[in-house]
Structure formats: C-alpha cells, structure tokens
Amino acid sequence: MSLRKKSPPEDLSNLRHRSNNANVEVNAGQTDMVPLPPYPKKAVSSSLDSIRILPRAPGVSSSEGEEVELSLLSEEERASAGLDGDVQTHAYAARTTAMSSRDRKAMTLLIILYLIQGVPLGLALGSVPFILREHLSYSQLGVFALSNYPYSLKLLWSPIVDSTFLPSIGRRKSWIIPMQLVIGFLMLYIAANVERLMENPADNVNELTFVFTALVFFSATQDIAVDGWALTLLSQENLSYASTCQTIGLNTGFFASFTVFLALNSEAFAEKWGIPRLMLSTYLRFCSLLCFGVTLWLTFFEKEGKESLDGSEMTVTTVYKTIWNICKLRHVQALMIMHFFAKIGFQANEAVTSLKMIEKGLGREDLAIVVLIDFPFQILGGWLAAKWSSGDRPLRPWIWAFWPRLAFALLSTLIVYWFPKSPLSYGFFIYLVIHTVLQGLSSTIQFVGISAFHTRISDPLIGGTYMTLLNTFTNLGGTWPKYFVLKGVDFFSEAYCEVKDAKSDLLVKAAECVSERGKERCSDINGECITERDGYYYVSGICMTFGVLFLVLYIIPTARKLQALPVYKWRISPE
CATH class of the missing domain: 1.20.1250 (Growth Hormone; Chain: A;)
Structure with missing residues (x-):
C-alpha cells in the first residue's frame, strides 16, 4: 500500500473551487489549458478482517486526460467554452467503455500477484494452526499467533517501501521481485525442514513462529508495493477494478492454502476419494515454483511504466x-x-x-x-x-x-x-x-x-x-x-492424568494434563487425561x-x- 499517495478532493464543488485559480484560456472554438499539478492518488488500504480478508476500495486518482481537466472548470467557464453535458456524464461514458487489452492484462497480473500474497496468509492464519493443534497446547498456539502481526503493522514501514527504489528496475518491481524471491526460498526452507519441525513442534514452536512471521512480513511488504502499482497499472476509468483483482487473487490464494489444502491433507478425505494425501512439504514446493515462475515473468516480460515524482508528493518524514x-x-x-x-x-x-x-x-x-x-x-x-x-x-x-x-x-x-x-x-x-x-x-x-x-x-x-x-x-x-485468549484457555483449564493401578482397582491422579508435555507423560505411564475444568x-x-x-x-x-x-x-x- 502506497502511503505517499493522496486522494483528490471528495466532491465536485471542491474541484470547481480549485479551478478558479487555474490558468485556463478559452478561445473561440478552442480550449487551451495549462494543466494543474496532478493530485496524488489514493492508496488501496489493507485489513485482516477479510480473512476474513476483504477488499479495499481505492480512491479515484487524478488523470491528465481531457475529461478530468474539463471537470476543473466552473459552470460559467464550461458554458463559455461551449461544452455541453456534465462531469457525471463524462465519468459514466468512461466507465461504460470497453476494457482495453492493456487493462485486461493488468488485471491478470494483479490477480496473480495478490494470489501469491494470499498463499502464505492462508497457511499462517489458517492451515498450520489447525495442524499444530494436535501437537501444541493453546498457550503454544498463542505464541505462533504472533506471526499474524506483520500484516497489521504495515503502516510502520510502508512509507519506506513507497519512496525507496531503483529507477532502472521500477518503483514497484524494486520491491515485488526481491520479496517474491524471498517468499519462494522461505517456502523451500520450510518444505525441507517440515518433517523436523512437525515431528516435535512443541520443541520447535519458536522456530515455527519465526519462519512464518518472516513469511507474513515479506508478503505484507509485497502487498504494499502491489497496492501502489495497482494505481498506475490500470487506466483511470477502470481503476475501481483494483479491489476486484485483490478480492479474486487474495481470497483464491488464501482458500487454496486453507480450505483446499486442509481437505486434501486430511487422511480421511484422501481415503474416501481414493486420492493421494497432499503433504505440506509438497504443497510448499509447488507454491515456491509458482512464486519463482511469476517472478521470472515479472522480471523479463513485464515493464513498469514510469511514475512522475514531483515536489508535491509527501516524503517519508512528512x-x-x-x-x-x-x-x-x-x-x-x-x-x-x-x-x-x-x-x-x-x-x-x-x-x-x-x-x-x-x-x-x-x-x-x-x-x-x-x-x-x-x-x-x-x-x-x-x-x-x-x-x-x-x-x-x-x-x-x-x-x-x-x-x-x-x-x-x-x-x-x-x-x-x-x-x-x-x-x-x-x-x-x-x-x-x-x-x-x-x-x-x-x-x-x-x-x-x-x-x-x-x-x-x-x-x-x-x-x-x-x-x-x-x-x-x-x-x-x-x-x-x-x-x-489462547494463553487464558490453558491458564483456566484443570486436567489431571488418571492412572489405574494394575494390582488393584484404585485410580491414581498423576501430574497435570494441560500442557503437551503433561499429556506425553500421562501417555508414557499408560494414563488417561481427565479434564475437570475447560478454560x-x-x-x-x-x-x-x-x-x-x-x-x-x-x-x-x-x-x-x-x-x-x-x-x-x-x-x-x-x-
């Protein structure tokens, strides 16, 4: 998401008010206008509630096109220029024009980029906690839940992403390309170590939290750049489709990593339908290959248009x-x-x-x-x-x-x-x-x-x-x-290990049976965990x-x- 972008005034009256100071010369049969400095565009904003991840509606950005310049004129100025119709008619006509092949290509690119971003989110916020629940206590799941934080804190570093780039590569591609490469390599690292990490996740919960926090962090950084690029990839009349692209791509990636993977990873589902069980390592390798393929395409076959940067845009400090x-x-x-x-x-x-x-x-x-x-x-x-x-x-x-x-x-x-x-x-x-x-x-x-x-x-x-x-x-x-909340469930829970003495009918209460280690000790002595109070x-x-x-x-x-x-x-x- 691009924080240096500012949205234009909200209503037409403000636009007309500003036009009074515009340098506009109207001649008979011809309108020569000195264009105003363009208003910065409004960024697409992100929210975790959509994953429920839901779309953010971008604001309407300024354009150097004739329709927007004419809308800056007051009613009197437009009348003197011999212009019929109103701004809403122009805007409606622009919206109803057929979508160009350039915009269709841009929408495809945005959907794919958002899809790549949704894959790690679906794993970190969806599938992995459900898989780990079989091995971790709620307190340990609370530690893993910290991996969600980077997506909520993008504001802290988004001005840096928006202002620092290599002109030879492109303002947005300077961040999207390295972020996707890092995401791909992180997925390969997790795939190569998933058996070790999942074999005894209670001992590896900190490492699991770290790698998935990093995965979400780099995905959030990629999201900042993609949101900013969406404002220039699409033409002015089709800019509203940016949120549509995000909805399709982000939710497709999220549900592929959560709903679809969770079903295909289930032993019961695989046995019922006679298909091989999809393992987490296999899914991560496939997603990393997808990530690398899109990055190569983006590097060599997709050009980024130059954005005009002037003094009117806000600096990082501002x-x-x-x-x-x-x-x-x-x-x-x-x-x-x-x-x-x-x-x-x-x-x-x-x-x-x-x-x-x-x-x-x-x-x-x-x-x-x-x-x-x-x-x-x-x-x-x-x-x-x-x-x-x-x-x-x-x-x-x-x-x-x-x-x-x-x-x-x-x-x-x-x-x-x-x-x-x-x-x-x-x-x-x-x-x-x-x-x-x-x-x-x-x-x-x-x-x-x-x-x-x-x-x-x-x-x-x-x-x-x-x-x-x-x-x-x-x-x-x-x-x-x-x-x-997850820590509190364990804190308020009371459970003990019940062991039946083989030499008598006595039942012996052993150590606590809330934590995973307590459950393992209970299992080692052939006991059964009995929950007296569920937190x-x-x-x-x-x-x-x-x-x-x-x-x-x-x-x-x-x-x-x-x-x-x-x-x-x-x-x-x-x-």
Whole structure:
C-alpha cells in the first residue's frame, strides 16, 4: 500500500473551487489549458478482517486526460467554452467503455500477484494452526499467533517501501521481485525442514513462529508495493477494478492454502476419494515454483511504466509527521480506543471455537467445506452492507451487528459444550453451516460499515495515510487479544492424568494434563487425561461479558458522537 499517495478532493464543488485559480484560456472554438499539478492518488488500504480478508476500495486518482481537466472548470467557464453535458456524464461514458487489452492484462497480473500474497496468509492464519493443534497446547498456539502481526503493522514501514527504489528496475518491481524471491526460498526452507519441525513442534514452536512471521512480513511488504502499482497499472476509468483483482487473487490464494489444502491433507478425505494425501512439504514446493515462475515473468516480460515524482508528493518524514498529527486529534484517539477493544467480545469464538470443534471430533475436511460454503455469502453480505452503510450514519450497521456477533459467540460456546459424538448427523452439519454463514454475514456487515466510515472521514489530501492508520488499529484490535485468549484457555483449564493401578482397582491422579508435555507423560505411564475444568468456557464468558459492557458503556455512545461530527473536524492543518 502506497502511503505517499493522496486522494483528490471528495466532491465536485471542491474541484470547481480549485479551478478558479487555474490558468485556463478559452478561445473561440478552442480550449487551451495549462494543466494543474496532478493530485496524488489514493492508496488501496489493507485489513485482516477479510480473512476474513476483504477488499479495499481505492480512491479515484487524478488523470491528465481531457475529461478530468474539463471537470476543473466552473459552470460559467464550461458554458463559455461551449461544452455541453456534465462531469457525471463524462465519468459514466468512461466507465461504460470497453476494457482495453492493456487493462485486461493488468488485471491478470494483479490477480496473480495478490494470489501469491494470499498463499502464505492462508497457511499462517489458517492451515498450520489447525495442524499444530494436535501437537501444541493453546498457550503454544498463542505464541505462533504472533506471526499474524506483520500484516497489521504495515503502516510502520510502508512509507519506506513507497519512496525507496531503483529507477532502472521500477518503483514497484524494486520491491515485488526481491520479496517474491524471498517468499519462494522461505517456502523451500520450510518444505525441507517440515518433517523436523512437525515431528516435535512443541520443541520447535519458536522456530515455527519465526519462519512464518518472516513469511507474513515479506508478503505484507509485497502487498504494499502491489497496492501502489495497482494505481498506475490500470487506466483511470477502470481503476475501481483494483479491489476486484485483490478480492479474486487474495481470497483464491488464501482458500487454496486453507480450505483446499486442509481437505486434501486430511487422511480421511484422501481415503474416501481414493486420492493421494497432499503433504505440506509438497504443497510448499509447488507454491515456491509458482512464486519463482511469476517472478521470472515479472522480471523479463513485464515493464513498469514510469511514475512522475514531483515536489508535491509527501516524503517519508512528512508521512510520519502526518501520522503523528492525526493521532493527536482527540476524536481520532477515541476512535482508536474503540477499535483497540471492540473485538474482544468475540475473540474467544474466533480464535478457539474451531479448534475446539476439531478437538471434539469435527473433521478438518468438514470444516473446510463449511468455510467454502460460507465464502459466497460473505460476498453477498458485503454488497448488502455497502448499501446499508450509505448515508449520514455509516456506523449504524457496524453498531447493530455487534449484537448478533456476540449472540453467535454465545451460541458457538454452547455448540462446543453440547457437541455430538462422531459420526456427525447431516442435520447437525447443515445447522453448523447455517450458523457459520450467518455469523460470517454479521462479521462482513461490520467490516463494510467501519470501512465506509473510514472512507468518509479520511482527509482526501492524505487519504492513503489516513486510511492505513485507521485500518492498522482495526487490525490490531483483532490481533493482539488472540495471544492472551489462547494463553487464558490453558491458564483456566484443570486436567489431571488418571492412572489405574494394575494390582488393584484404585485410580491414581498423576501430574497435570494441560500442557503437551503433561499429556506425553500421562501417555508414557499408560494414563488417561481427565479434564475437570475447560478454560475455554471461562475465557469465552469473560470475553463476552467484557464485550457487552464495553459495547453499551463506550462503543454505542462514542460511535454516535463520532458519527455526528462534521467531516472537517477530522482534518489536520497541512504543514
């Protein structure tokens, strides 16, 4: 994501106001215009909630084309120039023109680049935690969850990516090419060592966390450059397709690494359909070859157009100063506090419930099918929420969707508590699908609602920086509690090893049976782990209680106040 990009003014009146100072000469039958300096483009912003990873809508960038230059004229100026129609007619005509072969090629490239980025995310956020659950405690899974952080903290280094490059290679390719090479080699390293790392993951959890954190970091860095390149790869009239490319590519890569891989990696699935089981090492090698192939194509067959860089663009230092000035606004601070704690209420549900269901007997291939069915409904929910979020109260769906999300968190906890024994009936499986779909819809409504509010309040002169800052705190609100939730499950759990004395009918309680080492010791002495208290229910109760109280006492009154503020209150004075 390109932070140096700034979006153009939001409405036509601002454009016309600026045009009064434009150097425009109108002659009979001819219009000669001295073009204004182009407005910087607005960056595409990223959010982890889409993985639920969902698309970010890019702003409309400036163009040196005739239509945009003419839109800078006032009504009187346009009338004197003999121009008929209005700006909206021009814009509509541009949108309805057939897509050029150049744009179709650019869209294909963007989809492939986003797909490469989605593969590591699907592994780190999806498949690998489910595989490790069979070998790690929840506390150790909490350590592995730290690998998600780089994607939430891209703001810290995105100005550097946007401003530092080799002109001979290209502004974006200078970062995309090395990042993809590193991603490919990291995948080969993990594939070569996966048996050692997975044979005893409890002893290798730190190394696993490090390599997957690095994988997500380099993928996040590649994302910054790809988001910036999308603004110049596509023509002005088709720029809105950037988010479409991201949706297709990112989600395809994510679901290939999560849903598809999880099913093909299942022994039961492979045996049922008579196909060989797909191992993690094989999948990683295939993905690394794909990564290297795309990188070679990008290096030798794809040229990057030159971007005009002038003094009007923000420097790295200016971007960081801007971020600090935004953070000093009191209502921005209130919004950050709201984001930082808003997702705690359903964190136990999102971080632990699926793992608990697998622990209770839900097959990984069944979970993959549920997630796959849920995906199209998320897209539908996003479209409906976008219509609901329009108007003067974009936070309305975001606030209302808290209640069903908290209700589904409670219902999920009850499902785990009364989870039926295998084999699962078709009726229960259909109920689980419906529950997951409705829960996903409420999450999607919230994401679209808050994104609409962020788009509304972001200063158009520094749109990329503003949006990225707000999305950073949104992402962190769903990332930082995960570690403590997973640690809390083990902290509140009580389990012991029950050993039956072979010489008598006495039952002996041995050491604890919560950690993986405790379970291994219990197994070594032919014991059985008996859970007296499952910490999941305690953590889930704490999270939901906090979520309801924080929603009623802080989120609802604060959100209504912030929503009522005029837009100019969110602006900062340019330096």
